[in-house]
Amino acid sequence: MTRSLVMKNGRIGYDTRAVGENVSLVFDKPEIVSIIGPNGSGKSTVLKTLGRLLQPLGGTVYLDGKDIHGMNSKAVARIISMLPQSAQAPADMTVRDLVMCGRLPYQNPFSSLTTEDVAAVQTALEETGLVELQHRPLKDLSGGERQRAWLVMAVAQEPDILLLDEPTTFLDVRYQLELMKLVVKLHRTRGITVIMVLHDLNHAAHFSDRLIAVKKGNIVADGPVADIFTEPVLSDLYEVQMVFTELKINGVTHNICVPYESR
Incomplete structure (x- = not known):
């Protein structure tokens, strides 16, 4: 659309x-x-x-x-998804956990991830080449990898x-x-x-x-x-x-x- x-x-x-x-x-x-x-x-x-x-x-x-x-x-x-300058997240958060935050607009309070949410996260990781890094903490990533992880979160928002x-x-x-x-x-x-x-x-x-x-x-x-x-x-x-x-x-x-x- x-x-x-x-x-x-x-x-x-x-x-x-x-x-x-x-x-x-x-x-x-x-x-x-x-x-x-x-x-x-x-x-x-x-x-x-x-x-x-x-x-x-x-x-x-x-x-x-x-x-x-x-x-x-x-x-x-x-x-609309927006990636601001100097986005911040807990250093021990993993790439996958960060990307899952992109599904928050589709969830109700206290609800868990749906099958559609999991599929969107996985597709975003695969499409951007971050599958191998998905379980790494953000603190262990290079600057470029970390910026890509934030972009993947925005993409998972669809x-x-x-x-x-x-x-x-x-x-x-x-x-x-x-x-x-x-x-x-x-x-x-x-x-x-x-x-x-x-x-x-x-x-x-x-x-x-x-x-x-x-x-x-x-x-x-x-x-x-x-x-x-x-x-x-x-x-x-x-x-x-x-x-x-x-x-x-x-x-x-x-x-x-x-x-x-x-x-």
Whole structure:
């Protein structure tokens, strides 16, 4: 089922402090979208507002045409799964126990896992290659393995929309690449809409269908990668000069940008 997530005239921020005004965004088809912009520009605030972690100070977020803040929390959690920055869990919790937490939106208080829950957990573990690590405590995992475990928990939730806040932060290049490839795989096999905040512009360009550029709380550009990943847009967004080039690797074209400081 294709879901619709819309922010209309959003005034976003914290308590009474607004970060952005008149933020309007539409997500109405399965795609991978990256939100980019300088530090402190409001990227994570946009994501948290879309994910119902923050209530807009003005305007409305609609999920399938309904005000998301008027909806039942479990109903929303069965559609939207969000992986925030620096997610925390008890260090001795195993991977499988963490992944099972993704089934909470489908359970009643004091109920046990159903056959459907167990199947969803097992499928998520198999699909993401974590079966062999499922009984390992989180404290014994590498940073990349731990981040993948959190992503698997979100997948076990069986969402139609997956929100990721800087999922590659603190990961080395190998684990960054593995995580991004996994996100693409999940999008393609499950038809999930993925909306994520990314700092790595080259990852954003290569793995996304659409880019949203945020600066000082405002949406300054929104469109296909080819329209946004350009020198005029990104140099203005980050206030630094950039050079762009193309590389062909194993028959795949990679668009690359490199920032530089003029002398």
